[in-house]
Amino acid sequence: MLAQDSDIKSTIPAGFVLQPATVGDLPEMVAIETASFSDPWTARMFEGEMTGNQFARVLVLRRRDHQGGYGRLVGYLCYWLIFDELRIMNLAVQEADRRQGLARAMVVHAVQEGRRAGVRHALLEVRAGNPAARGLYRGLGFQETGVRKHYYRNPCEDAILMRADLVSENRAD
Numbered sequence: 197m198l199a200q201d202s203d204i205k206s207t208i209p210a211g212f213v214l215q216p217a218t219v220g221d222l223p224e225m226v227a228i229e230t231a232s233f234s235d236p237w238t239a240r241m242f243e244g245e246m247t248g249n250q251f252a253r254v255l256v257l258r259r260r261d262h263q264g265g266y267g268r269l270v271g272y273l274c275y276w277l278i279f280d281e282l283r284i285m286n287l288a289v290q291e292a293d294r295r296q297g298l299a300r301a302m303v304v305h306a307v308q309e310g311r312r313a314g315v316r317h318a319l320l321e322v323r324a325g326n327p328a329a330r331g332l333y334r335g336l337g338f339q340e341t342g343v344r345k346h347y348y349r350n351p352c353e354d355a356i357l358m359r360a361d362l363v364s365e366n367r368a369d
Contacts (some may be wrong), residue, residue: 208257208301217246224269225256226228234287235350236352242274245285251278252285253306257298273302276332282362284320287329299332307336307362316363321355323348333358 210215218224222239229236245252254274261267271289277281284306289298307318321344322329330340338358347355 208305209297211260211299212257212270212298213260213300214255214257214305215266215285217242217256217272217320219243219246221256221269223270226292227273228269228271228288229286231291235348237286245274249276251276253277253309257289257307259293259301271298271302274307275306277310277313277315278307280314280316282306282315282318284318294328303332303336307360311362316361318360318362321347322358324356330356330358333360334345336360 203265222242225242226236226239229242230235242254246254253276254275255272256269257273258266259268259270269290270293272287273284274286275284287299287302310318318338320333320338321331324343334340338360340356341359342357344355344357346352
């Protein structure tokens with residue numbers, strides 16, 4: 197079972213804000229996506245999630261600027277809340293801002309929202325050759341549950357299926 201909210205750092209780090217993505221965020225999102233992945237999502241794919249998928253939540257993480265506003269986009273998260281399931285669809289942080297707990301904070305935010313919505317488990321796929329992401333998810337309580345052979349392309353690679361239960365099996369619902 198994924199750790200309870202009280203067991204994990206649940207706040208976005210100081211100096212950052214997590215907010216819903218807008219179509220105006222697409223150029224920065226696509227730039228991070230293209231720099232992060234060999235088979236990146238397109239602006240049209242992100243826009244489809246934002247405007248055409250009732251289950252999707254697309255959030256952007258911004259760094260506070262010197263005037264106290266929020267400027268540069270440093271990361272994003274796309275996830276679905278669908279019935280009793282939270283599905284992590286896409287997550288990235290700009291390379292210069294990695295290893296600061298930002299991706300972790302975004303996933304924790306999604307998990308907290310999922311729990312409030314009555315979600316029972318969280319699912320995702322991750323490239324077999326992405327040990328940093330696999331470690332992030334394992335550290336949050338996700339367990340590897342299977343493999344999708346040749347799921348990714350460019351290069352062809354397996355996807356590791358991961359799952360976390362968000363409620364105790366002993367809890368009365």
